Amino acid sequence: MERIPVLRMGSLLLITIQVDMHDRLAMQLQEDVTQRISEWGSTGVLIDISSLEIVDSFIGRMLANIAAMSKVLGAETVVVGMQPAVAITLVELGMSLPGVRTALSVEAGMEVLYGEIPVGDSGAGDERSQA
Amino acid sequence: MERIPVLRMGSLLLITIQVDMHDRLAMQLQEDVTQRISEWGSTGVLIDISSLEIVDSFIGRMLANIAAMSKVLGAETVVVGMQPAVAITLVELGMSLPGVRTALSVEAGMEVLYGEIPVGDSGAGDERSQA
Numbered sequence: 001m002e003r004i005p006v007l008r009m010g011s012l013l014l015i016t017i018q019v020d021m022h023d024r025l026a027m028q029l030q031e032d033v034t035q036r037i038s039e040w041g042s043t044g045v046l047i048d049i050s051s052l053e054i055v056d057s058f059i060g061r062m063l064a065n066i067a068a069m070s071k072v073l074g075a076e077t078v079v080v081g082m083q084p085a086v087a088i089t090l091v092e093l094g095m096s097l098p099g100v101r102t103a104l105s106v107e108a109g110m111e112v113l114y115g116e117i118p119v120g121d122s123g124a125g126d127e128r129s130q131a
Numbered sequence: 132m133e134r135i136p137v138l139r140m141g142s143l144l145l146i147t148i149q150v151d152m153h154d155r156l157a158m159q160l161q162e163d164v165t166q167r168i169s170e171w172g173s174t175g176v177l178i179d180i181s182s183l184e185i186v187d188s189f190i191g192r193m194l195a196n197i198a199a200m201s202k203v204l205g206a207e208t209v210v211v212g213m214q215p216a217v218a219i220t221l222v223e224l225g226m227s228l229p230g231v232r233t234a235l236s237v238e239a240g241m242e243v244l245y246g247e248i249p250v251g252d253s254g255a256g257d258e259r260s261q262a
Contacts, residue, residue, distance in 0.1 A: 005147055005182045005212070007237045009140075014237075016136055018149050051136045081136070106138045106145075 006032045008040055012113060013075075014106070016048040017059075026062045033066055037073045044113035045070045046106060050081030060095045067100045078102065080109040137163045139171055143244060144206075145237070147179040148190075157193045164197055168204045175244035176201045177237060181212030191226045198231045209233065211240040 002025060007014040013036055015029070033045060047063060049055065055063075067077035078101045090097065103109035133156060138145040144167055146160070164176060178194060180186065186194075198208035210233045221228065234240035 002149075003182055004149060005179060007145075007147065007179060007181075007212075009237055009241075014138075014145075016138065016147050016149075018133075018135060018147075048136060048138060050138075051134055081138075106140055110140075 003032070004029050006036050008036070008042070011042055012044040012046055012110065013037065013040075013042045014046045014048070016051070018051045021059055021062060026058075029062070030066055030069060034069050034073060037070060037075050042075050044110075045075050045077040046109045046113070047077065047079045048081045048106060049079060049086070050083065052086065053083065055082075055086050055090060055095075057093070057095060060090070060097055063100050064097060071099070076101065076113055078109040078112050080104065080106050134163070135160050137167050139167070139173070142173055143175040143177055143241065144168065144171075144173045145177045145179070147182070149182045152190055152193060157189075160193070161197055161200060165200050165204060168201060168206050173206050175241075176206050176208040177240045177244070178208065178210045179212045179237060180210060180217070181214065183217065184214065186213075186217050186221060186226075188224070188226060191221070191228055194231050195228060202230070207232065207244055209240040209243050211235065211237050 002019065004015060004017060004019070004025065006029075013033065015033065019025070036042060037045070045066065047066065049059075052059065063077075063079055070077045079097070080103045082102060101112060103112050133150065135146060135148060135150070135156065137160075144164065146164065150156070167173060168176070176197065178197065180190075183190070194208075194210055201208045208231060210228070210231050212235070213233060232243060234243050
């Protein structure tokens with residue numbers, strides 16, 4: 001079965017999304033991430049989307065969902081590696097990825113997570129209204 | 132175009148293989164890895180194959196090729212996350228992944244690379260005879 005690997009790096013999880021997402025795969029990923037966070041006590045989740053040329057509302061919602069679920073379990077999520085064209089499209093589509101923090105690269109994302117300042121972001125719950 | 136992302140983590144490169152490899156993708160990956168090593172001066176390459184359920188001679192050769200190319204450029208390669216069933220099949224097929232070092236997880240692979248002892252492994256060049 002196709003499955004997106006969730007890698008453990010110290011207290012962080014690293015996920016690279018390379019394949020076309022569909023419902024079952026997204027559900028499986030959410031399950032794996034939450035499972036790993038509770039199992040390994042991870043405090044941060046890095047999601048690399050550098051190979052995605054399109055981020056549609058489905059992917060956007062999935063990212064926001066993972067961020068929201070992780071947050072409930074005590075882990076911050078940072079989406080890294082977004083292509084410039086994707087950023088343009090996201091804004092043009094009116095999707096602002098609420099509750100999801102971003103960074104340019106995995107390294108920058110790790111800095112965000114390790115040097116983390118608690119954020120008062122309460123937008124993680126309303127991502128559905130954006131899609 | 133489909134492309135396997137090569138992530139930079141300090142002096143290491145991290146690649147997770149999730150999709151079915153084919154010729155063009157393998158060539159692109161070899162090109163990307165060698166390009167990144169020379170560009171970023173990376174000293175190690177971690178290749179995660181935890182989502183692969185089958186490692187055939189094509190994948191085996193690709194891994195050995197990347198390891199050999201990286202070595203020429205001064206970077207060690209560690210393949211991580213191999214599933215137990217894959218190890219069984221590899222040995223049954225008579226493929227020993229010459230020149231490729233392995234570790235159970237990304238973390239173990241990083242330990243291998245950071246605590247690295249120069250190895251006198253000269254087997255990296257003869258992987259073709261195995262496939």
